[in-house]
Amino acid sequence: MSRLDVRKTYKLYIGGEFPRSESGRSFPALDSTGAVVARVARASRKDLRDAVRHARTAQAGWAGRSGYNRGQILYRIAELMEDRFETFVSQVQVADPDRRRARRQVEASIDMLVWYAGWADKFAQVYGNLNPVAGPFFNISAPEPTGVVGMVAADDSALLGLVARMAAILVPGNTVVVLASESRPMPAVTLAEVLETSDVPGGVVNILTGHTDELIPWLAEHMDVNAVDASGATSDQRRLIDEGAVHNVKRVVGGDPLTRSPYTIASFTETKTVWHPKGL
Amino acid sequence: MTLAPSARQSILPDRITNSTLASFVRSVPSVDEVGATERVAALSSRSIKRDSKAEALRLAVQMMDLTTLEGMDTPGKVIQMSAKAVHPDPTDSSIPSVAAVCVYPSMVPYARQAVEGTSVKVASVSTYFPSGQADLGLRVAETEAVVEAGADEVDMVISRGAFLSGDYFRVFDEIVKVKEACRDAHLKVILETGELQTLDNVRRASMLAMAAGADFIKTSTGKVTPAATLPVTLVMFEAIRDFQAATGVKVGMKPAGGIRTSKDAIRYLVVLNETLGSEWMSPDWFRFGASSLLNDVLMQIRWLETGRYQSADYFTKD
């Protein structure tokens, strides 16, 4: 007799927990032949609302940790991704069966996390500085996290596009609400499971699987989201995001979701400049 | 207005007005919060083992003001808690009584009766605890009433609003008047440090309260979070130390609220031991305002004696 396997339920990741959508909806994840491989939670606007709330609650604590601590946690995520290497590979293969490409993508994702982990305790040294103002004043500019960031993950990147942008956003102390790839949702859910076991505080990362176009307007117009990473969005989606951002002057950030740069980190920071007189 | 004993006067200005008291308050040294927190962390890493721990835990029992301050308190509750205060562990008569029971004014007569003939004192809150938001006359009258009803100790609250708005005279004067109303009862002055928020304020309020006649300064009502913390306690000990150096007068200290485990209690005793010294390691000068702490201490005492980790089932809940 062959043994029946116990299939995983693919849920949302909000506030450090794994709820189903409050709407009770789900949708199929398809492989490259169009066959249904699993059903995945389909997030609603209320799930998104809850995710933003959790992201906001978690943000001060996350930003208040030392860069060293955040770096350690990002490194730990890499450790646990490496531990679940084969699972990630097989899930990346769902949409694109080429095993070598899948392996390279997972390796690149892990290495991307390690790269960004190493920025957390040194980014401010490269991006912040003393300003030599003309006058007896101490003047320093330092980067601070912008707050709660919404992210539209690149639809055609099962894992790397999400990881690369998520890491850059987290480094300076932002929290994030991710709209995962609609066509390739499974690795995002497994990533959420890794995050939950990697000392990432609940609410710092929230991952919503669902129909991206349904969720984008709610994210783009949310008055308590400070910035949106639109690097993974299509140009139509970008348009919507730009228009929604107007209401609370959100920062909208573009770019290439697969490249890495400390200037990506900078896009999700505000610069604070402080003056103090020097004298008796 | 009569002033506190003349030793206290030695650090006060000759004329007590809001302006002179404000200068007095501002002359208190500032506190660096990061440094104070570091000192406390270093002291918290003391490793207290075996005999030292057992000794400290027994003393902790004797330093406790076993407390119930709830809207739903009844005579029954107070009588039961008082029984526990006198005999904390019915299976072990070597466990000493606690220092006091601490109750609302209406419960004083029941507490009084329950601890009659024992070494346990009756402490009553007063002055419209916990908010203190009432006319001074009413607050003084309440104090007179609880003393009349048999309270040995009075725990009053300062007017935090007055302090934060700079009305130091009012804070000072209220303490002086309540102290008078206490007659022979000793007075603990609750600063409500959670509302004062900064360690600078805690240090200043401590000095003001001591100069006005407090016998003890106390951190909190327990109704506001944060209640007692180690950094706040350290700062209050340092103020007490400075006050004694300047006036010769010793004032006691009581942290209250949020102290739940033996580990916490021992940390407070370490900070006390290393800031004020062994002269202060006595219920005459230090009390814990606590309720659930007692059972945890009893469990730890039992663990040290038997070498077995304990269960809450074996310790009475009163």
Next chain:
Amino acid sequence: MSTELEGRKADVVAPRIDWSYATSRESTDIVSIEKRYGLFVDGEFRAPKSRKHYESVNPATEEHLAEVAEAGPADVDAAVSYAREAYESEWGAMPGAERAKHIFRIARMVQERARELAVLETLDGGKPIRESRDVDLPQVAANFFYYAGWADKLEYAFPGLDPEPLGVAGQVIPWNFPLLMLAWKVAPALATGNTVVLKPAETTPLTALAFAELTAEAGLPPGVFNVVTGAGETGSHVVGHPDVDKVAFTGSTAVGKIIQHQLAGTDTRLSLELGGKAAHVVFEDAPLDQAIEGVVNGIFFNQGHVCCAGSRLFVQENIHDLFVDKLKARLATLRVGDPLDKNTDVGAINSREQLERITELVDAGVSEGAEMFQPACDLPSRGFWFVPTLFTGVAQSHRIAQEEIFGPVLSIMSFRTPEEAIEKANNTPYGLSAGVWTSKGSRILWMADHLKAGVVWANTYNKFDPSSPFGGYKESGFGREGGRHGLLSYLKGPR
């Protein structure tokens, strides 16, 4: 005292305890020390070609710990050539991301073995276990973690500077923070792509040797990190070796000058982190009780065996007596004793030689007319110990105000104005560090601007972080360790 149950309550004398903490000794079971150590060369331990060994001793008990190899010229030569080989064939060309992962792994392994390494550090050097456990080891791990992250980001460190490693670094470190000084040197050297030959201090080799074993376990390619133990002569061979591209030294100014002389006329890159005689300035508006803690930490942390120790206290004259009284009371609560006791604050002096130096200078202080204060203190009979000491009535010209004592001895002077404080603070050939205590922000910044010291601590003291550059002015040395600036020592460039 009546025990009659009369009236309201029984009269009972309130209990009081004189609470002295029972000894709480950290177990040494976790550590296993070899009887005899070889040199760590090319990824493994090997007997020294010199065939010489010497003894490493526990300074708290004078007990023998292990026999350690004494590397001779041939040993140093071998180590350097393995380091060169590893640089050429593997490490120098390795992509930064891979180097980073090697070093991250080492950082994580240090965290895993932190307790064991802390106990070993205390046994070998005499510092309190609380310090090696709570300060040294966490900083060691943090340094490797921090620098690991630079390995693949060097192009962002200095605009316009194309980062290239130097080659083989010869590093000589002191006995006061053995493993931490190793981390300060080795982490940036490896991160930038150099290979290392390390000479630990004669009296404290054991944690370097344990660390070497750890690197092998971590899979660090052989030859990238090498340890040659020995004394001054071994160090001299490392420094003078013609195939060493870069020398980094932390130690006394006297030896630093010898090294600078030894390298004169060569193009070997050099960085020096030498002695200090830091001024610790306390103004009247300081947060007083925290300033007391800062002053105590500044001079008694690690028994005063700290190059940046705040050894000259300048108190504003109008609070001098008050402050000194508080200091004396605080000294009385310091616990001096068994470094393995978790409640010990001040441990053993590192060696007999150091104890003699401290004693000589303290005697000079007394004979020159300063007033000495020492709290009552029971010292163990075996081992090397010195009671925390302070001197008042010190004058600038006293030896105890000029010379680095490197022990738990504080010299106290007063000042009237900030300008006077600056003048006296800077009146020294040293310039490593300084401390300032005041509530006034603008004064902190003014003082920081005027103090000739590479590190200024305001309203705190002895704070270290891998991201924070550390190093001296004047005869306290040159070059910076830590932070972005710390990379420069190990990269080719205009400097």
